Amino acid sequence: MNLTPDSKVLIQGFSEFISATHIAQMKAYGTNLVAGVNPGSGGEQLYDLPVFDLVEEVVEQFGAIDTTIICVHPYQVLDAALEAIASHIRQIIIISAGVPPLDMVQLLRKAEAGETLIVGPNSPGIIVPGKILLGTQPSEFYTPGPVGIVSRSSTLTYEVAWELTKAGLGQSISVSIGSDAIVGSSFLQWMQILDEDETTEVIVLVGQPGGDSEEAAARYITEAIDKPVVAYIAGRQAPPIKNWRQTGTLATVIGRAPNFGTAQSKLAAFQAADVPVAERPSQIAELLKKAIR
Template identity: 85%
Template structure:
């Protein structure tokens, strides 16, 4: 994580207390005290709410398990390319202790005007009532900027990550946003690979009471191309031919009655229409 990101989080009001880097205890990095172990940070500062992990992908599992052992309830993994079996092991562990994992390959979470956890560029955001949940990174910022330009502020924006296996899911965050009193409408940003968007579409149709607008990236990408890490686990024996494609995801949202934008710039208008019509309410 760069000086820019540390400085931006501090300037945004995020209470960063320390860094952890084995072998560097006692030093300072970006004006933060550095410790060798997470448990030393907890001993010094008391309970820690969130840890942001940006180590080599093969070191992520150890870092996350150390955080869990120190009772940290939210883990944000910036690193991309974490080995899938490491993520399987981590998720089994988090299920037993109810730890929320965001990522890997995620720029994190921002509550505009309040807190920034990760690398999201805060200048694209403004406080409001639209929640954003996304599998993308840069597209998340683009959608936020389109909303900001249209006068639609955001309550929270989270990128769940675009590795093949991620921690928290669309379903978890849809539930969080549906229960969040400051969120009045939701924008979901998906992309090819896997079946998480199809599951989200069904969940929205059955459960969500707020207006939802979807946008699926990569609709015009060559069908044989993998979409970054998300496509690496998409080819499974017995799956239908269109499994994981952008077209399949668009069709799932259409069947669920969720408006799908053709491009990010179309999202604000569709959102305003959905809110005015009470779609999902």
């Protein structure tokens, strides 16, 4: 991973998923945005960035690119990401939401073969407070410190960061892995990254109902994570969703526990792993301070 102010960053696409304000915020934060790619707009200037038709043209002009931020239409994400991988970009952040699941399956197979880290889709990106902002996270909520945050949510990630900042607990890295049905990097990958990161002393995991990624993370914490972890699960009062309209849906749930994917299932998994779970975002800082002591 290369998450430093020297990292060269590219933006692919200028859709509704990113605005001039976000780009200005990244620049003001010191992010080294070198160019944008928007087919048909090559040679233009957009948001004070030189725009190219192809990613390979950017590489020819500026050399190797560390990270690309993809903001194209969901149905164009696969092509944009494959173009980035072909140009040897190893960190891809997908801001766009609603990417077709089969497109993500194809993309992840290609990414695994090339050891490419994919964050998202439907993610506000990554921030290393005081160093680099990659995406649309509001930097004013963050301050440098020892707490690593990994989350499935977007806005809840910012709320947790702000609660920590108000409590005097800065952050080392904050990443939202995305909340589409299929996302790139997982809780497990980021738990390992944060566990190995020298600036991170404690980890906050923010989960939500759906799937079993939090349960897998709880097991992984027990087996492989040495640093203290505090969790928060959103949507505790959300009613369980069951769709029985077609046999295909029925087939996907046969053999699963009745509470699969619910907040209660995730809370039980963290309890079994002896991971403290906050009842509300404002309680996270209190639990972290206990873990640090």
